[in-house]
Amino acid sequence: MAKEHQIVLGSTWGIRNTFQSLVAILTTILVVTAIYLTQEGGQWSQERTISAESLSKCNLFSGKWVFDNESYPLYKEQQCTFMSDQLACEKFGRKDLNYQNWRWKPHQCDLPRGQWVSMVCLVETSLLPSLKSMHTIANGSLNIFKAIEYNATIEFYWAPLLVESNSDDPVNHRVPERTVRVQAIEKHARYWTDADIVVFNTFLWWRRRAMNVLWGSFGDPDGVYKKVPMVRVYEMALRTWSDWLEVHINRNKTQLFFASMSPTHQKAHEWGGVRETIVTKKQIKLQKRDIGGMLSEYRKEGHPSIYRKQWEPLTEEQLSNPKTYADCIHWCLPGVPDTWNELLYVYIFHR
Secondary structure, three states: OOOOOEEEEEOEEEEEOOOOOOOOOEEOOOEEEEEEOOOOOOOOOOOOOOOHHHHHOOOOOOEEEEEOOOOOOOOOHHHOOOOOOOOOOOOOOOOOOHHHHEEEEEOOOOOOOOOHHHHHHHHHOOOOHHHEEEEEEHHHOEEEEEEHHHOEEEEEEEOOOOOEEOOOOOOOOOOOOOEEEOOOOHHHHOOOOOOOEEEEEOOHHHOOOEEEEEEOOOOOOOOEEEEEEHHHHHHHHHHHHHHHHHHHOOOOOOEEEEEOOOOOOOOHHHOOOOOEEEEEEOOEEEEEEOOOHHHHOOOHHHOOEOOOOOOOOOOHHHHHOHHHOOEOOOOOOOOHHHHHHHHHHHHHHOO
């Protein structure tokens, strides 16, 4: 009987595989995605074959962006059924589409062809309508895309602060005062336990000077609230997270990644720097890859700017000064996040 594998990504997302061991949980802004794959004696096809030896000698993060309007974009925005309106820049009026045609080229090798919306779009555009499905569970927190022919699923789990918080609702999560239960993670983490590959990515939702920390349960009159500097809250949440990993993750089965925050390009002094680190917490070894530097730092034109769905009506003052509502945090798709997924593909299958 085929073995089931899973990748979960987050806030968290992942992949589940039923033939080769493959499950990842990616927590980005704290959302989770998982992919489950069943392969009948084969692998995902590649346009070119690259040896593991050549990739092991190649610094994937040292390279340049090459304009390629023949093979890129890897899919069309309108072809992706599950495109998010805050990433659909062409739909919302952007005319300059050159941001879709840039390919990352490492100096010493090529990336094999191989984020949740990006990953789903990369996969679903190659499948017939009858061979794919999408459904949601866990009160909307867990979205599951399935490639039926491969018995593969990509799951996206919404957990913006990793631990429990008052921003856990996947729709109504904009709150003036963010509150976290720094010692409570099981509500989210129980969806990650069977992953073969876990990719965590967080920080964006932590960008506040201070947060409310709750010791107790939401709605508990005896709960204790305290305003704590953000860095300290972040540290406490990551300690809870790492303790959970140490107890519940089988390191003989599960491969762990931690993807750092991508550049926001809101301020010019933020544009620069390349960092790579391996993070070890207790007995949990994480591979940490910074997607800044030449990969994302150089792509300030890849953000939606004003070309996205606005969740609230714009005021006349905002309309007269677009920079007051321009989005320099998210990324247009197709675009930069597709390269992140190509890099993830390399580390999963070739490293």
